[in-house]
Amino acid sequence: AALNDAVRVILAKYVLTCPDQLPPLSGKWMTYREFRGAGPLVSYFTSNANKSIEQHFSGALMRLEQYCRALGAQIEDNDSYDLSVRLQALPRIPVVLNFNDADDMFPAACSILYRASAEQFLDMECLAMTGTLLAGLLLKA
Template structure:
């Protein structure tokens, strides 16, 4: 089953909204670098702004918000520590997170492999799509294209891509800071990967 389309997600979202009503979400604004609005917080997810309040989550541009996105945004505020711990700059793959085990296959299939198959032989299109969603190009002598995105404030995501050649197929690797687990659980962190892939292959969706 596609985790993002599971009916359990709607139930999870409703439960998280109830949890948001029990906390002061605005107390987390400065800690996370979020801008408060009138009764809501402005939370950017891969450069797209959402309005988050205990009564619900909306897209100010009028686009539909998937339940998966709602769950991630709720969990981001609920998981936020009361004080920021020292944030590691060390980069890790999803597999390297302590509790990632059960979701590694899901992440690989729905993130790395989709990016590889979609953009093999078309690095210029990957670059175009990445820049359109706020990605920045990093210097690299190892990869054909190295990119950085911001899934959420405090959660940068790196995408390294090598195109196919006569010997090897295209390969994509997605990296997070080790400190990302301070802000999201493994399920929601996996969804940030699938959202990245989804928005690269289908701009304007998700």
């Protein structure tokens, strides 16, 4: 991402918050909503990340996959979703984007997951910004 103010804030917080002794990285994946302290920003995250991706890529699954690959995403093997990719927001902060395209019965659905240990490296505001930056990069691609 371009070095805009949001990216500068995220990088500064990441460097300043990173513990001296690295904790074990959690294997548990969580939605933003599940993090303690995320409450005030859940609506912001949902509107500016999940819903933006759902609306923009509904009916355009192949384009979403192409844009994710252009950002360096690895395709995950997950039969529960039409597309599941893993990206690296920062070292120690992988992000999984799961997407089901719209069909006759359901609208498009997107979920963005973080490892539970992400909260040890970024506060909830910065973690929310990583999701909205990802959405912004995909929408501009």
